[in-house]
Amino acid sequence: MIGSTSLELNGLSVRFGGLQALDQLSFSLQQGEIFGLIGPNGAGKTTLFNVITGLTAATSGEVRWQGKTTAGLRPDQLCDLGIARTFQNIRVFSDLSCIDNLQIAMGCNDRRAALELLGIVELQEKGTHLAGSLAYGEQRRLELVRALATKPQLLLLDEPAAGMNPVEKQKLQVLLNTIRKQFQLTILIIEHHVPLMMKLCDRLAVLNFGRCIAIGSPQEVQEDPLVIEAYLGRGA
Amino acid sequence: MEVWLQLLVNGISIGAVYSLFALGYTLVFSVLGVINFAHGAVFTCGAYFTYIFLGGVVGSNGLLATQKLPVTFPLAIALVLAGFTAAMVGLLVETVAFKPLRRRGAEPLLYLITSLGAGVIIVNLIQLLMGAEAYALPSNILGSMPAVLAIGHGLQIRTVQLLLLIVGGVTMLILNIWLNQSLSGKALQAVAEDTTTARLLGINSGAMIQLAFAIASFLAGLSGGLVALSVNIGGPYFGISYGLKGLGVLVLGGLGSVPGAMLGGLIIGITEAFVPAKLSAYKDAVAFAFLFLVLIIRPQGLFGKPPIEKV
Amino acid sequence: MFDISLFVLMLLGALLALAVYLPLRAGQLSLATPGFYTIGGTVAALLSTRVPELGGNEQTYPLTSVFLELMLAIPLVALLAFLIGKPVLKLKGIYLAIATIALVEILRVVLLSSPWFGAAVGIFAIPQPFEGPEGYAAAFAVLLGITAWGCQRLETEPLGREMAAIRNDELAARCMGVNSERVKLIAFVLSAIIAAAAGVLAAHFFNSWSARQASFDASITTLAFVVLGGSRTWLGPVFGGLVLTALPELLRPIGDLRLIVFGLVILLGPIFIPQGLIQQKRS
Numbered sequence: 169m170i171g172s173t174s175l176e177l178n179g180l181s182v183r184f185g186g187l188q189a190l191d192q193l194s195f196s197l198q199q200g201e202i203f204g205l206i207g208p209n210g211a212g213k214t215t216l217f218n219v220i221t222g223l224t225a226a227t228s229g230e231v232r233w234q235g236k237t238t239a240g241l242r243p244d245q246l247c248d249l250g251i252a253r254t255f256q257n258i259r260v261f262s263d264l265s266c267i268d269n270l271q272i273a274m275g276c277n278d279r280r281a282a283l284e285l286l287g288i289v290e291l292q293e294k295g296t297h298l299a300g301s302l303a304y305g306e307q308r309r310l311e312l313v314r315a316l317a318t319k320p321q322l323l324l325l326d327e328p329a330a331g332m333n334p335v336e337k338q339k340l341q342v343l344l345n346t347i348r349k350q351f352q353l354t355i356l357i358i359e360h361h362v363p364l365m366m367k368l369c370d371r372l373a374v375l376n377f378g379r380c381i382a383i384g385s386p387q388e389v390q391e392d393p394l395v396i397e398a399y400l401g402r403g404a
Numbered sequence: 405m406e407v408w409l410q411l412l413v414n415g416i417s418i419g420a421v422y423s424l425f426a427l428g429y430t431l432v433f434s435v436l437g438v439i440n441f442a443h444g445a446v447f448t449c450g451a452y453f454t455y456i457f458l459g460g461v462v463g464s465n466g467l468l469a470t471q472k473l474p475v476t477f478p479l480a481i482a483l484v485l486a487g488f489t490a491a492m493v494g495l496l497v498e499t500v501a502f503k504p505l506r507r508r509g510a511e512p513l514l515y516l517i518t519s520l521g522a523g524v525i526i527v528n529l530i531q532l533l534m535g536a537e538a539y540a541l542p543s544n545i546l547g548s549m550p551a552v553l554a555i556g557h558g559l560q561i562r563t564v565q566l567l568l569l570i571v572g573g574v575t576m577l578i579l580n581i582w583l584n585q586s587l588s589g590k591a592l593q594a595v596a597e598d599t600t601t602a603r604l605l606g607i608n609s610g611a612m613i614q615l616a617f618a619i620a621s622f623l624a625g626l627s628g629g630l631v632a633l634s635v636n637i638g639g640p641y642f643g644i645s646y647g648l649k650g651l652g653v654l655v656l657g658g659l660g661s662v663p664g665a666m667l668g669g670l671i672i673g674i675t676e677a678f679v680p681a682k683l684s685a686y687k688d689a690v691a692f693a694f695l696f697l698v699l700i701i702r703p704q705g706l707f708g709k710p711p712i713e714k715v
Numbered sequence: 716m717f718d719i720s721l722f723v724l725m726l727l728g729a730l731l732a733l734a735v736y737l738p739l740r741a742g743q744l745s746l747a748t749p750g751f752y753t754i755g756g757t758v759a760a761l762l763s764t765r766v767p768e769l770g771g772n773e774q775t776y777p778l779t780s781v782f783l784e785l786m787l788a789i790p791l792v793a794l795l796a797f798l799i800g801k802p803v804l805k806l807k808g809i810y811l812a813i814a815t816i817a818l819v820e821i822l823r824v825v826l827l828s829s830p831w832f833g834a835a836v837g838i839f840a841i842p843q844p845f846e847g848p849e850g851y852a853a854a855f856a857v858l859l860g861i862t863a864w865g866c867q868r869l870e871t872e873p874l875g876r877e878m879a880a881i882r883n884d885e886l887a888a889r890c891m892g893v894n895s896e897r898v899k900l901i902a903f904v905l906s907a908i909i910a911a912a913a914g915v916l917a918a919h920f921f922n923s924w925s926a927r928q929a930s931f932d933a934s935i936t937t938l939a940f941v942v943l944g945g946s947r948t949w950l951g952p953v954f955g956g957l958v959l960t961a962l963p964e965l966l967r968p969i970g971d972l973r974l975i976v977f978g979l980v981i982l983l984g985p986i987f988i989p990q991g992l993i994q995q996k997r998s
Contacts, residue, residue: 218715221890247892255715259887261880263947272880273891276873318892439809441935504986512809513744514985517942520935521982528974648820648931651813659809685828692824695817700802703810715886 174199174354175220175322179229182215182378189215191378192229197322202348202355204365204386207375208398213358214256216375217324220356221253222246233322252320254311256327256358262300266291266310269299273317285313288347304331312343316351325357329364337361341368366390374398410560411677417565417634419673420572424627425646426653426665427579428620434596434660435609435616436506438515442497444647445523446621450490450628451637452530455539457482465535483571483629490625491618497522498617506613523647531640540636564634571630575623576666583662592616596660645688652691656698658708667706719848721964726855727917728960732940732952733862734910739946740875741902742882743804746934747815750822751792751907753928755914757826758788760838760924776842781919788911796907797900804899816931826926837925841918851920858916859953862909866949878902936981943984945991954993 175197182190190212197203205213218224220231222243231238238246252273261269270282279295286292289309294302299310308328315323325344329337341364348355359365365372366386373383374395382392389395425447432440459476462468477485501518552560583589594602595612603609628643653672657664672691679687704710731748738745762769762784763776771777803814826832833839845851869875877898880888889895918924937956944955962980966973 214715223715223886223890242894242896243886243889244892244894247890253890255887259884261883261887263883264876264879268876268879271873272876272888272893275892314891439813501982501986508989510985510989513942514989516744516812516935517939517985518982520939521978521980521984524978525975525982528978532972532975644931648816651816655810655813686824689821689824692817692820696814696821699806699810699814699817703806 174234175356176232177216177229178232180216180219180226180231181228182212182219182224183227189378190219190226193375193378193380194229195373195380195383197354197356198370199354200348200352201370202344202357202368204369204372205356205358205375206360206362206365206372211375212378213375214326215378217253217326217356217358220246220324221251247318247320250319250321251324252315252318252322253324254308254315254326254328256330258304258307258311260299260302260307260310260314262298264299265296266299266302267295269310269314270317273314274319282317285317286310288316289313289343305336308332316347321352321354323353323355325355325359327358327360329359329361337364340364344368412674413561413565415674415677416670417561417568417572417673418676419670420569420576421627421630421634421669422646422649422653422673423666423669424572424575424623424630425650426657426669427576427662428623429650429654430657430660430662430665431592431616431620431623433654434662435592435599435613436502436515438502438512439519439651439654440497440502440617440620441516441519441647442494442501442523442526443519443620443624443650444643445526446490446494446497447624447628447631447646448527448530448640448643449493450486450625451632451643452534452539452628453486453489453625454482454629454632455541455637457485458542460539460542462533463535463537463539465537466531466533468533469535479633483626486629487622487626490628491622493526494617494621494624495614497526497621498614502613502617503610506610527640527643534640536639538636538638539632541632562634568630568634571626575626579619579623580662588612588615649688649691652695654705655695655703656705658705660709661705661707664705664707718964719852721961723848723851723855723920724964725957725960726852726859727913727920728937728940729953729956730855730859730862730909730913731937732944732956733859733866733949734906734913735934735937736941736946736949736952737866737906737909738899738902739941740869740882741878741899742885743899743902744808744812744938745815745903745906746812746931746938747796747799747819747903748906748910748937749928749930749933750815750819751796751910752914752917753822753826753926754792754795755788755911756918756924756928757832757838757914757926758791758911759784759915759918760841761832762787763842763919764838764840770842775846776844776919778844781844781915784915785912788915789908792907792911793904796904800900800903804896804903816934819934820931823926823930833925835925837923837927839923841922841924843922844919848920851916854916855913858912863949863953865905870948874898874901939981939984941991943980943988943991945993947990948993951991951993955991 177193177195180190180193207213215224219226222238222241233249233251266286267279267282270285271277274281283292283295286295289312291306291309299307302310312328329340332340344355347353369386371384372386372389374381374389376398381394381398382389428443429439456473457477459472461470461472464470501522502515505514505518550563552562553566554560583593591607592612592615594607595609599609653665653668656671657668672694676687676690679690698705731752734748769780771780803811806814827835877893880893881895881898885895940955940959941952943959945951963973963977966976
């Protein structure tokens with residue numbers, strides 16, 4: 169399906185006092201692709217997520233979603249428009265059950281659908297358990313399906329593989345490809361684990377100091393001298 | 405013109421007391437991130453302690469009726485002693501109402517409740533022991549000094565007001581120097597900035613918190629004594645309005661900001677002084693109006709850090 | 716030997732506790748309850764003492780007039796709560812608490828200073844719709860019943876879940892599609908309505924009314940009802956309100972020590988029973 173319904177960044181900049189968190193970002197996502205964001209800590213990746221989801225305002229430039237600018241829209245409005253996310257530090261609703269976590273995201277009472285979604289990440293047994301009582305990895309999975317429960321078209325994942333062992337990372341990769349097809353999603357993913365990103369993503373953008381220093385297929389990006397310099401230092 | 409300046413003088417001297425009091429809130433807030441709702445009660449203690457140390461006799465309604473201290477201290481000593489005694493009360497409050505919650509990492513709401521409980525106990529103990537009536541400090545405390553001094557241009561200042569200004573100003577100066585120049589002062593600031601890192605650097609954050617409480621309570625006690633000097637003690641509940649106004653100063657200056665508390669107190673004191681006599685009944689609302697406006701327009705106040713949430 | 720007047724006070728305490736509980740359920744520490752309570756009572760006091768037409772012909776004040784007072788007070792506070800809530804609820808945590816304290820204090824000072832509202836003395840000789848405390852007990856019980864039923868419904872409605880989500884993590888809730896502004900405002904307005912309705916009845920019960928009702932002490936005490944009773948389900952505040960209102964009265968025999976004991980309960984409660992007495996059942 170050819171998408172005009174995709175995410176566009178036009179000269180997006182965000183400044184916090186003296187700090188330029190994002191600097192003239194301009195690129196677009198193709199509908200249905202898995203697009204990766206990598207870069208050192210503090211490069212602005214989570215800030216970008218915050219702007220896209222309406223938590224932070226852009227200082228200049230804009231984000232366009234489905235052909236319209238997102239400026240001034242509230243996070244819950246953007247969610248209704250099809251953008252969902254997970255968080256770098258897990259933010260499940262700890263005092264609520266897993267099913268309730270999903271029902272909130274779905275916006276209605278539908279236990280059956282909630283359990284189905286939990287099934288995707290093998291959490292259906294823990295439906296009535298409080299989210300706070302789950303293990304770390306389980307909470308990450310819960311956060312993922314909670315985002316799915318909002319019926320998004322664009323899914324933003326902030327370090328979904330953090331704290332996972334290689335087996336879990338492999339399962340995550342398979343899972344992401346599956347849900348991309350099943351739910352017809354475009355996925356924007358921040359991750360530090362570069363090999364995973366190389367295998368998973370259709371395209372990558374590398375951020376450093378808020379600026380996009382390279383963008384393209386994993387192969388292209390890997391061989392980009394600017395990227396090598398940013399990650400490994402000069403003369404590597 | 406003279407009237408204007410006179411009001412300014414009035415405003416600054418009461419403002420100095422507000423600042424002293426609010427500094428206590430600020431110190432505790434900066435190291436613990438919570439507001440100590442027993443602060444007003446400690447202030448009240450300071451007022452009553454000052455009365456006792458000046459040799460005052462307990463009124464006939466309390467359990468300690470007609471008792472008095474066998475010694476009478478001069479004003480300066482009495483104020484300082486009252487401050488130290490208040491500091492001990494403050495430390496007791498910390499140990500009983502705050503430390504157990506700290507150990508558990510309890511949510512801020514609970515500190516609110518326990519400190520309120522402590523405040524209720526303190527105020528009612530005072531009532532039990534001293535009775536509910538008003539107390540006036542002995543009228544001869546100023547000794548041979550006149551009650552009112554002329555300071556030129558037709559201005560007058562009550563000696564008591566001058567005292568408030570001097571004591572308040574000097575105390576704040578000492579506090580500032582201590583915070584910024586001394587090792588323990590800097591350690592306190594470190595804990596205020598980031599408790600975990602401070603601990604990793606070997607600073608005993610528990611001790612620093614106790615230190616903050618002790619100093620804060622000393623300041624509260626001292627300001628209580630100063631207020632008792634300037635107006636009389638209305639009863640065990642007279643500290644409540646100061647407690648609430650202190651919140652106004654705290655917010656105006658910025659939660660956790662020492663210079664903010666100092667400036668905020670002066671601003672509110674001066675503004676109150678300029679409320680026209682016809683509207684004097686609404687004077688008390690000044691601090692709260694400030695408070696509310698600041699919160700709506702600029703919650704971090706003058707010098708505080710904007711409340712931002714990290715995603 | 717059961718003191719019905721005390722029972723009325725207990726029911727009132729439970730109602731006010733529920734009023735504080737609602738915003739708390741959405742994660743908002745609002746101490747504005749005494750303010751709306753005072754406004755409700757003031758409306759009732761003013762109408763019943765200044766508008767003789769409402770007096771009716773009987774010995775007792777007609778119930779229809781009480782209804783009228785409610786019909787006036789409720790939309791009034793709902794509007795006020797809406798207007799105030801919009802800017803104030805943007806504040807978080809302790810800032811919100813302090814803002815509401817400030818508002819209530821301003822209200823208190825303004826009312827106490829204004830002769831129209833009876834100044835410091837307040838409004839007195841408020842007519843009685845009931846001859847004895849039994850009538851009031853019934854009226855308060857009905858109001859409490861309605862409120863409790865509403866809160867129970869909330870537990871299962873999506874709105875109730877959204878409140879809990881906001882309380883857990885407002886930011887995440889917003890990103891999951893919850894319009895937190897709207898939900899918080901609803902909780903705030905509902906709480907104002909409950910407090911005002913309680914105020915209307917209370918003004919008649921107490922026979923006199925002044926802005927002294929709107930005190931900082933009162934708001935923290937009511938908060939204590941919720942925290943000690945348990946803030947996860949509506950039974951907590953009701954229990955806390957009932958028990959802790961009765962406590963100082965029951966302690967009357969020990970005279971002057973009773974407030975100290977009350978203070979001890981508030982001091983030690985959160986330390987030893989942090990979740991409150993009525994805890995949500997965990998699956």
